[in-house]
Amino acid sequence: MKVLKGATLIDGTGASALSDATVVVDGDRIVDVGPSDAVRHGSGVEVIDLSGMTLLPGLIDCHDHLGHTGYGLMDRWELDAPPSLRHLRTAQVLKDTLDMGYTAVRDAGGLDQGFKQAVDEGLIPGPRLMLSISLISPTGGLSDMRSPSGHCCPGPVNLSLPSGMADGPDAVRAKVREMVRMGADVIKCATTGGASSRPGHGPFDREFSRQEIQALVDEAHDQGRRVMCHALGGPGLRLALEAGVDSIEHGTYLDEDPDLIPMMAEKGISYVPTLLVYVYHRENVLAHVKPRARDLYPHHMESIQKALKAGVRVVAGTDAGGWGHPRNAGELQCMVDEAGMTPMQVLMAATGLAAQCLGMEKEIGTVEKGKLADLVVVDGDPLQDIKVLLDKARIKMVLKGGQVHADRRAVTGVKAAAG
Numbered sequence: 001m002k003v004l005k006g007a008t009l010i011d012g013t014g015a016s017a018l019s020d021a022t023v024v025v026d027g028d029r030i031v032d033v034g035p036s037d038a039v040r041h042g043s044g045v046e047v048i049d050l051s052g053m054t055l056l057p058g059l060i061d062c063h064d065h066l067g068h069t070g071y072g073l074m075d076r077w078e079l080d081a082p083p084s085l086r087h088l089r090t091a092q093v094l095k096d097t098l099d100m101g102y103t104a105v106r107d108a109g110g111l112d113q114g115f116k117q118a119v120d121e122g123l124i125p126g127p128r129l130m131l132s133i134s135l136i137s138p139t140g141g142l143s144d145m146r147s148p149s150g151h152c153c154p155g156p157v158n159l160s161l162p163s164g165m166a167d168g169p170d171a172v173r174a175k176v177r178e179m180v181r182m183g184a185d186v187i188k189c190a191t192t193g194g195a196s197s198r199p200g201h202g203p204f205d206r207e208f209s210r211q212e213i214q215a216l217v218d219e220a221h222d223q224g225r226r227v228m229c230h231a232l233g234g235p236g237l238r239l240a241l242e243a244g245v246d247s248i249e250h251g252t253y254l255d256e257d258p259d260l261i262p263m264m265a266e267k268g269i270s271y272v273p274t275l276l277v278y279v280y281h282r283e284n285v286l287a288h289v290k291p292r293a294r295d296l297y298p299h300h301m302e303s304i305q306k307a308l309k310a311g312v313r314v315v316a317g318t319d320a321g322g323w324g325h326p327r328n329a330g331e332l333q334c335m336v337d338e339a340g341m342t343p344m345q346v347l348m349a350a351t352g353l354a355a356q357c358l359g360m361e362k363e364i365g366t367v368e369k370g371k372l373a374d375l376v377v378v379d380g381d382p383l384q385d386i387k388v389l390l391d392k393a394r395i396k397m398v399l400k401g402g403q404v405h406a407d408r409r410a411v412t413g414v415k416a417a418a419g
C-alpha cells in the first residue's frame with residue numbers, strides 16, 4: 001500500500017484544488033482520498049511525502065499517432081527505415097510519452113495491436129492504449145495513400161495495419177469489422193480533407209456519402225465501438241454529426257454553421273480540437289498547407305469558445321506524430337494561451353473529460369476512490385502556470401495502475417514507514 005501525502009490535489013472532476021491531500025493506493029486502485037487529517041491508513045505502509053507539490057490524475061491524450069514520425073511520403077509508406085527500427089523508435093515514443101505524465105492515449109491511426117499487447121504484458125513501458133488501427137475513408141480520402149505521381153502505396157507494409165480505404169456502405173461495414181478484427185478499440189474515420197491533405201482536397205471537401213458514414217457509425221456501434229471522426233468543415237462535417245459520430249476531431253469550422261455546435265451539445269458529441277498540429281502547419285513548407293492552416297485559425301478559436309459556451313465536452317488531443325513527440329502537453333498550453341480556456345478547464349479536458357470522451361470514466365481520469373491509480377506529481381502549480389507540465393524535470397512522479405513508472409524526486413523525499 002502506498003500513501004501519497006501532503007500534495008495539493010487537483011482531482012480532475014473540476015473541484016477546486018485541495019491543499020494537503022492524501023491519496024491511498026492499494027495495488028492498482030485508489031482506495032481513499034481526502035484531506036490529510038481525515039484520511040486514515042495503517043502502519044507499515046509506504047508513505048510518500050509530496051509536500052509542496054501538485055498531484056493530478058494521469059494525463060490523457062485523446063488524439064495521437066504514436067507510430068508516426070512525420071507527414072512525408074517516406075514516413076506514411078513506412079519506407080524510411082526497416083520495420084524493426086521503426087517499431088523500436090515507436091517503443092521509445094511510448095516510454096517518453098508516459099515519462100511526461102501521459103498515462104492513457106487514444107491512438108488515431110498507425111499503431112497496431114502488438115504495441116498494446118507489449119505494454120499490457122509489461123514488455124515495454126507505455127501509456128494505456130486505445131487503438132483505432134487505420135483511419136477509414138473512401139478512395140481519394142485521407143486513407144488513400146496514392147502518391148502525387150499516381151503511384152500506389154507499395155502494398156501492405158504492415159499486415160497488422162490494413163488499408164482503411166472503402167467505398168459503398170457494404171464495404172464500409174466490412175472495413176469496420178476488419179478494424180475490429182485487427183484490434184480496434186475505437187473506429188477512426190474521416191469525412192473531410194484536412195490542412196495537410198493533398199492539393200485539391202482540403203478542409204471543406206467531403207469524403208463519405210451520407211449512406212456510407214451512416215453505415216460506418218451503425219456498424220461501429222453494433223460492434224460496441226465509438227467513432228472518432230476527422231472533420232474540419234463543410235458538408236462532411238455536418239454529415240458526420242448527423243450520422244452520430246462520438247467525437248469530432250479538429251472541427252475547425254464548427255463556427256460556420258449555427259446548427260452544428262447545438263447538435264453536438266444535444267447528442268453529447270465530444271470535441272477534440274487538436275490545436276498544436278495547426279501551429280506546426282501554419283509554418284508548413286508545403287505551399288497548399290500553410291494558407292489552409294492560417295485561414296482556419298480564427299474559426300478554430302471561435303469554434304472552441306462557442307462549444308464551451310454551449311456545454312460541449314472539449315477535450316485535449318495533440319495529433320502529435322506529425323510534428324514531434326513527446327511534448328503533448330504543448331496542447332494544454334495552446335488551449336490556455338490561444339483558445340482562452342482557463343487552466344482548470346484545460347486540466348479537466350486532459351483528465352476527467354478526456355476519460356469521458358474515451359468511455360473510460362469509470363476507470364481513469366479522476367483521483368477518486370475506486371479508480372485506477374494513474375497519477376502525476378508535479379513540482380509547481382499548473383493552475384498558475386500550465387507550462388510546468390511541459391518540463392520533464394518538474395514532473396516528479398508518474399504512476400500507472402499504482403506502479404511507479406518514474407520517480408524524479410530527491411531521494412530524501414521518501415519516508416519508509418509511518419502511522
Ligand SMILES: [Zn+2]
Nearest residue numbers: 063065108319
Ligand atoms: Zn490525427
